[in-house]
Each structure stands twice: as C-alpha cells, then as structure tokens.
Amino acid sequence: MKKRIDSKYLIMKIDLHNKSGGGEMTGTIAVIMIFSIPIIAIVSDHLKSNTKQKAKMLATELELEKVKQQNFIAETEKMRLELQKMQLDYAHSADPILIDLQKEKAI
Structure with missing residues (x-):
C-alpha cells in the first residue's frame, strides 16, 4: 500500500524550504547595505568637496575679472x-x- 501524501503537508514542506533559503538572501542584502x-x-563627501572647490575657483575668477576691469579703466584714463x-x-x-594743421582744423 502506498502512503497517501497530504497536499497540506507538501505545501508546508515547500514553505519551510523557501524560508531556509531566504536567510541566505537576507544575509547578502545585509552585507550589501553595510558596505x-x-x-x-x-x-x-567627494562631490560636496568638489562643489566647494569649484565655488572657490569661480569666486577667484570673478575677483580676477574685477581687477582686470579696474586695470583697464586705469590704463584708459592714463592714456x-x-x-x-x-x-x-x-x-603751444x-x-x-x-x-598749419591747427589752421586747417579750424576751417
């Protein structure tokens, strides 16, 4: 006589098998999250420091352009x-x- 396998028993055994394999996946996910x-x-942090460095560089370039503009104005006034x-x-x-040139200009 063959033993009859109950379907509830089979489903329960499959669930236990799936749960034991899930612990391995949970461990993998935990390691991934930790690292x-x-x-x-x-x-x-690297991106933030790069952004700060670019902001400082732009401020320096802006200051340099202001100095160039002031220098241009001073040179123009001097000329x-x-x-x-x-x-x-x-x-005189x-x-x-x-x-003769001044006389021609006046005419």
Missing part, C-alpha cells in the same frame, strides 16, 4: 591724460607744420 552606506558617504598733455604741448608748439 554601501560608507561608500555612498564617501562619494557624496587719455597723456593724450591731453600731448595736445597741450603741441598747441612753434612748429610750422602743427600751426
């Missing part, structure tokens, strides 16, 4: 003053060519 948290922290001085020097000059 991924520090790695994520390191990566995010304007030199030109005015030269015009005054030539205005006794050079006949300059006197």
Whole structure:
C-alpha cells in the first residue's frame, strides 16, 4: 500500500524550504547595505568637496575679472591724460607744420 501524501503537508514542506533559503538572501542584502552606506558617504563627501572647490575657483575668477576691469579703466584714463598733455604741448608748439594743421582744423 502506498502512503497517501497530504497536499497540506507538501505545501508546508515547500514553505519551510523557501524560508531556509531566504536567510541566505537576507544575509547578502545585509552585507550589501553595510558596505554601501560608507561608500555612498564617501562619494557624496567627494562631490560636496568638489562643489566647494569649484565655488572657490569661480569666486577667484570673478575677483580676477574685477581687477582686470579696474586695470583697464586705469590704463584708459592714463592714456587719455597723456593724450591731453600731448595736445597741450603741441598747441603751444612753434612748429610750422602743427600751426598749419591747427589752421586747417579750424576751417
């Protein structure tokens, strides 16, 4: 006589088998979580430091551009003053060519 296998017994045995294999998966997930948290922290810290460094670099570049602009304005003013001085020097000059040019300009 063959023993009759009850379907409830078979389902219960399959469930126990699945539960024992799930512990291995849980352990794997736990290990992954333990190692991924520090790695994520390191990566995010690196990105944050890169962002801060880029912000400092942009601030330095902005300051440099301001200095360049001030230098340009100073040089332009210096050249304007030199030109005015030269015009005054030539205005009082006794050079006949300059006197003729001034007369032509006035006409």
